[in-house]
Amino acid sequence: MASKQDTPKQKVVIVGGGFGGVRAALELAKESFADITLVSDRPEFYYYPALYHTATGGSEVHSVISLAQLFSNKPVRVIIDTATRIDRLGKHLLLKDAPPIEYDKLVLSLGVVTNYFGIPGLQENSYGIKTIAEAEQLKRHLHAQLIAQHEPDLNYIVVGGGPTGIELAGDIGAYLKDAMRKHHITHRAVHIDLVEAMPHLMPRMPKPVGRAIERRLRKLGVKLYLNSKVEGASAEELTVSGKPIRSHTIIWTAGMANNPFFTAQDFTFSGRKKVLVDEFLRQEGNKDIFIIGDNAETPYSGMAQTAIYDADFVVHNLRFEHEGRPKLAYRPKEPVYITPVGHEWASVVWGDIHLRGKFGWLLRNAADFKAFLDLESLPQATEQWATVLNHQDLCPVCQTKLV
Numbered sequence: 001m002a003s004k005q006d007t008p009k010q011k012v013v014i015v016g017g018g019f020g021g022v023r024a025a026l027e028l029a030k031e032s033f034a035d036i037t038l039v040s041d042r043p044e045f046y047y048y049p050a051l052y053h054t055a056t057g058g059s060e061v062h063s064v065i066s067l068a069q070l071f072s073n074k075p076v077r078v079i080i081d082t083a084t085r086i087d088r089l090g091k092h093l094l095l096k097d098a099p100p101i102e103y104d105k106l107v108l109s110l111g112v113v114t115n116y117f118g119i120p121g122l123q124e125n126s127y128g129i130k131t132i133a134e135a136e137q138l139k140r141h142l143h144a145q146l147i148a149q150h151e152p153d154l155n156y157i158v159v160g161g162g163p164t165g166i167e168l169a170g171d172i173g174a175y176l177k178d179a180m181r182k183h184h185i186t187h188r189a190v191h192i193d194l195v196e197a198m199p200h201l202m203p204r205m206p207k208p209v210g211r212a213i214e215r216r217l218r219k220l221g222v223k224l225y226l227n228s229k230v231e232g233a234s235a236e237e238l239t240v241s242g243k244p245i246r247s248h249t250i251i252w253t254a255g256m257a258n259n260p261f262f263t264a265q266d267f268t269f270s271g272r273k274k275v276l277v278d279e280f281l282r283q284e285g286n287k288d289i290f291i292i293g294d295n296a297e298t299p300y301s302g303m304a305q306t307a308i309y310d311a312d313f314v315v316h317n318l319r320f321e322h323e324g325r326p327k328l329a330y331r332p333k334e335p336v337y338i339t340p341v342g343h344e345w346a347s348v349v350w351g352d353i354h355l356r357g358k359f360g361w362l363l364r365n366a367a368d369f370k371a372f373l374d375l376e377s378l379p380q381a382t383e384q385w386a387t388v389l390n391h392q393d394l395c396p397v398c399q400t401k402l403v
């Protein structure tokens, strides 16, 4: 009789080298039943929560880890290519350049893309911080204005009152001031505006959370435009609820859309355009395709913590299935929301507990460490974490010594 050891390994193909995909591959690598392939369209993992550091003067080392480093001496085949489609009948994943890959199980964790909602001029005239290239572009622009041309903007505008926009708005003023001081440039007053379409910041959170963050941002000198809709952008200004605000630096953090890999022809979407999944996070009606992280319609999708949780859940059930044990049904886990706002201050929402201030900021540092530890070994996680904490003594753009 054939034993479990004799049965061929299950071909598990994971798409996406982000939080969900990397975590799924790392957890699966601990099992002996799977032959693992990870497909990602870029060779690095992005630690998004630290991307804004990169935009405001930090090195990209803060927020990027190479997949080769993450999977060195792990039984995971890494293919850098773009997944284009699924051949469900033949059970193959089709790639842009490489030949199709056969799968028994497919785990999709492709993340979201920036959405400009068709607002005229916005895409061409705004900066983003969703990729390293975007963060670097913004950093070079800020640096060029300040240091090379000695022409800081009158207004720096951040659009989007969610966690990303808030973190950036809270950080950018201090970065500009610091950059002027360190490059011996006469101080000039700059204005930071934060624009949000809803009446409060953090619209998905209880109102007191948004209000506390609003007070903190105002204290930092950030001007808030609440209940204000972006209607258009040009190289000179942003039009907000019918009024122009002059600026050469518009940073768009307000819109995300599901990955274009998920088409209405092949997947069914919820009202917010996430892919509908069953109680095992499988595509409805397909027992071999799992959708996790930002792509799936689950109550807390849109958070790194959820993507990691989903990855663990799927791997757990693959193991149970292999062992012939009944699978567990998905139970959503509410994430802890930590939003830093300026130096040594963060808002924390942990279930019914709301904290803010320096303690929140300490928790944020602990959460960063935990997130690195979820993906790396203790020495690697410690080193990566230290780069986020440590200040650079060279300007990351012009390499000037900063003292």
Ligand SMILES: Cc1cc2nc3c(=O)[nH]c(=O)nc-3n(C[C@H](O)[C@H](O)[C@H](O)COP(=O)(O)OP(=O)(O)OC[C@H]3O[C@@H](n4cnc5c(N)ncnc54)[C@H](O)[C@@H]3O)c2cc1C
Pocket (backbone or CB within 6 Å): 015, 016, 017, 018, 019, 020, 021, 039, 040, 041, 042, 044, 045, 046, 048, 049, 050, 051, 052, 081, 082, 083, 084, 109, 110, 111, 112, 129, 130, 163, 164, 259, 261, 292, 293, 294, 295, 301, 302, 303, 304, 305, 306, 307, 335, 338
């Ligand atoms: C600036 C910013 C700050 C954030 N801060 C926080 C925070 O503080 N806390 C928190 O919990 N969450 C935070 N998030 C959200 C968090 O980063 C996401 O929820 C998380 O990354 C989702 O993980 P994922 O695996 O679904 O997608 P991602 O991590 O986005 O990974 C998707 C991967 O798929 C790859 N990919 C895309 N298309 C293809 C394709 N066709 N073929 C092959 N590969 C493809 C991408 O290159 C990427 O590697 C933040 C997000 C941003 C943008």
